[in-house]
Amino acid sequence: MYLSKEQEKILNGDRGHAAKKSMEILTALGDIYGADRLIPITSVQVAGVSYHNLGDAGLEFLEEMARDGKAVVKTTLNPAGMDLEDWEGLGIDAEFAKKQIRVVQAFVKMGISPALTCTPYLAGNDPKFGEHIAWSESSAVVYANSIIGAYTNREGGPSALSSALLGLTPNYGLHLEENRQATRKVKASATISSISEFGALGYAIGKAIGSEIPYITGIHEVRLSELKSLCASIATFGGTAMFHIEGVTPNKTTVPNEEIEITQKDIENAFASLTDGKDPDFISLGCPHCSIEEVEKIASLLSGKKVKVETWITLSRAVKGQADRLGYTKAIRASGAKIACDTCLAVAPLTGRFRCLATNSAKGCYYGRGNNKFKTLIGSTEECMSAAVTGKWKGG
């Protein structure tokens, strides 16, 4: 990969330790993927924030980078392992909290905004169509490429941080128009109309075509919250970083001939394979973090009721600010359900605290099982909130 004289100097350490490390990471990735050069970017989303996943070594790495590293483009953070303000209310222990706060402080020292959300596009980090960016967090990567029409590869935490500190990313993969074309046509013949059904659709497509880029037909009406769910599950179960939906997404693409169909049966099978629990002792909505419309719906479902099961509604502090003023936070808290900002079920240290998770998120089921060894149940927002109130899944 070609480096300018200025970039060579950074690689040699002329701009300090953090910049040198960052340049080493970006040049190695550029060489591995055959990038011709580094290109400027306008926005970064950094994952790898939860102390649960980083451990002391990760914390040490970040503090080392923070000694002389400074972000040069707009950069936001993925969720942490706890609500930064109300961690005690979520049952997080003080030792963990201390370490988690140090992680966030290291990022803040580098000029990175502690938005602590997997939906940065709902929290002020909102690149425009055609902009080159460097995002990690697989659901946000799919959203940025597919729904916004920005250009990003699926970055990891350290490579995204490197891009934040240098304002550059290697030019390969989804930064190149030819790699953004659909490679498989997917006809959705099933009726898909809720967050959990769009999650199941993402599961079915991901399992069927892996990391190929689908051109999806048969979706005529879709809300933001449902697109969010689709982005999360298609990335989790398939590994793709982008999709096209006919009549919905803004990117140009050629339309492939080869077609597969996702039927009602495929959606049912997806639900079945994401369900292995019975009675939930933990209910969580907001994977990815809730939009204000979802919070409104949850507030109306819980209004005047009491929950019997530990219930977390996870969202960004930006969206909570709106919910506070609209009275939703109060209504949800009055039911006994918890509003958890800055975190989510995938990154909080929850192993051993609960047995069985109920959620409307297909991705949530995957991480509930993998990271936390939970049994899982997937259902609509209504079904989850009904289970919170009755303590029974689907009236069972």
Added chain:
Amino acid sequence: MGKKIKCRKISGGLASGEALVSMAPISFFGGVDPDTGTIIESGHPLEGKVIAGKIFIFPSGKGSTVGSYTIYRLKKNGKAPAAIINRECEPIVAVGAIISEIPAVDKPEKDIFALVRDGDEITVDGTKMEVAIAKPKKHEEQHKRAKQYAPPNESARNNKARS
């Protein structure tokens, strides 16, 4: 004496040690215990083996990108491999090796999986982009010994002595 194979540089530096070969890809996050360097992925062909201080040879990384930090945690805990050789390196392992300063190479010119067995003495020169293989005379005997469980603190000492 040793046979030399040209490779591509992923992360610079020089290290020698005993080979540990995995035919299956490795997920560092969730697949390797960062405190002991033991492979814990259930059903993995090397489940229970310790990678600390080894020249760890595997086709490629897989799984969560948090794996880069797991490699870093291994290094800080003194349980990291001495060097890494991949058939084709991907970003998780590349980034992990760079931030942890573990020598790493990939795309060996010859099929390293056919040439190397557990216990062979390997030298990886990430900077010179070269791997040297020394077959022990009584390979089978060596092979047997390498297979035996190495106590974690002994591996750590070896690792320290080398770096």
